[in-house]
Amino acid sequence: MTLLALGVNHKTAAVALREKMSFLPDSFEQAFHHLIQTTLVKSGVFLSTCNRTEFYLSAQNQSGLEKKLIQWLCEYCHLKPEELIKSLYWYYDDQAVEHLMRVASGLDSLILGEPQILGQIKKAFTQSQPHQIMCRDLKRLFQKSFSVAKRVRTETDIGVHAVSFAFAACSLARQIFESLSEVTVLLIGAGETIELMARHLFKHKVKRLIIANRTFEKALCLGNDFGADVIRFEEIPSRLYEADITMSSTASQLPVIDKNMIKQALKKRRNQPMLFIDIAVPRDIEPEVGHVPNVYLYNIDDLQSIIERHLSHRKRAVFKAESIIKEESLNFISWVRSQSSSEMIREYRSKADQIRIALTEKALAAIKKGDNLEKTLYALTHKLTNQLIHAPTSSLKKAALDGDIERFKFLHESLEHSGLLHFKKQATKKRHPN
Structure with missing residues (x-):
């Protein structure tokens, strides 16, 4: 029995190709039946995310397998062989084992150490099982990879430090304010970054969340998800004083908050400190705001330095993570070989x-x-x-x-x-x- 991992990811293929190769959960059963009818594949798991599409397969042997799989992918995804072949990567047996463990541990992610990929792999594994009789080795490999990913996160700092702007902004807020459960946060905007910020703040039990956006309906929808108060964009100057922390990320070409607004807000707050985190480009908050007493202003470059510093911590953790994966992959391969030899002896x-x-x-x-x-x-x-x-x-x-x-x-x-x-x-x- 041969174990095989093949696919494309953010490093090998542009988003246009990744889109064509994406598999929705509803289409898995049809895709798998088509696969086993046209190739030597016996069982498999399909992983499809925005950054990668991968197939983890077990097959009778390697003879002619690559040619048949390329043909199947081209037919199913409506691709030409020349646009697919240059972006595909292949891993067999020992290398396939290591690859899955690296992916599950976040070592192969766009954002090093990000935890979401493990949940996505678990979901792909669960969705695959009802549609087939999964071979013992492939099933055991996925179960082992889950425990390896947990060990990597427990024994290394691969996931400790913030490496996204949203998470870095929330981490900065937690450093300055002892507890977010005592503060009010105003979020300006309603895009993906603001949504991630809202998610992090909600997770850390922020006392009160206020959301403002030019499109009120979009702010209302986001506010409902996180139990936030929603205000209209034009209300920002008069309501700014309510927020201990303001985080802004809009597409505005002009500043949303100026120095005069801040001074008025401070008067209403009796000069209680205010933290502003501006991750918009162009900037949402006038740079001069940072010179106002009792005001702390951080922009995207400040957060970038935090991210780079944290990323260096994660990169230092990679060596230990890789050694864990090497150890665990060798253990798994030894188990596979012992099982194979036992079957042969029997x-x-x-x-x-x-x-x-x-x-x-x-x-x-x-x-x-x-x-x-x-x-x-x-x-x-x-x-x-x-x-x-x-x-x-x-x-x-x-x-x-x-x-x-x-x-x-x-x-x-x-x-x-x-x-x-x-x-x-x-x-x-x-x-x-x-």
């Missing part, structure tokens, strides 16, 4: 037992017919010996004829270690004494 023993039973029954039948007991027993053991050693001795002979010295030595040593050669010499001495 199969070999079963075959040998079938031969023994067949020859024994034949010998018993001959004895019942009146054949000489001693001759029958000698014939039985002679036939049993010939059948059991036919395959290894034929392989030994072929290795000698082919000039394959390494294989010949290996087979010879295997026979020697089995005791067959040693036992034969002893038996010969006893039967033909000097």
Whole structure:
């Protein structure tokens, strides 16, 4: 059985190609049935996110597999081979194991160490199971990868420090204010970054959340998700004083908050400190605001330096994370090999037992017919010996004829270690004494 990981991601393919290769959960069953009908694949897991589409598959063998998979992908995703081949990556067996563990641990993500990918892989694994009988090795690989990802996050700092603007902004707020449960935060805008900020603040139990946006309906929709108060954009100057922290990210070409607004807000607050985090480009808050007493202003460049510093912490954690993955992948590969050898041994023993039973029954039948007991027993053991050693001795002979010295030595040593050669010499001495 061959394990295979193939796919495209943000490093190998542009978004236009990733869009064409995305798989919706509803289309998984149809896609998988199409796959097993046209290739040697027996079971698989499809992972489809905005940054990657990957297929983790088990197949009977590698012969012609890549060609068939490329053909299937081109047909199913309506692609030309030349636009797909240059972006595809392939990992087999040991490398496939390491790759999945790296992906699950966030080491292969656009944002190093991001935790969302693990949840996405778990979801893909769960969605795959009802549609197929998943092979033991592939199922065990995913379960092992989940525990490895947990170990990496527990034993390293790969996910400790903020590496997104939204998370960095919220981390900065938590550094300045002892507890977010005692503060009011005003969010200006309603885009993806503001939504992430709202999510982080909600998670940390902010006392009160206010959202303002030019499109009131969009702010209202976001506010409903997080239990926030929603105000109209033109209300910002008169309501600014209510916020201990203001975070802004709009597409405005002109400043949304100026120095005069801040001074008016401070008067109403009796000069209680105010924190402003501006991650808009162009900037939403006039730079001069930072010179006003009791006002702390941070812009996107300030957050970038925080992110870069935190990213360097994560990069230092990569070495330890990689060593954990290497250790765990070797353990998994050893388990796979031990299972395979155990199955092979069971199969070999079963075959040998079938031969023994067949020859024994034949010998018993001959004895019942009146054949000489001693001759029958000698014939039985002679036939049993010939059948059991036919395959290894034929392989030994072929290795000698082919000039394959390494294989010949290996087979010879295997026979020697089995005791067959040693036992034969002893038996010969006893039967033909000097």
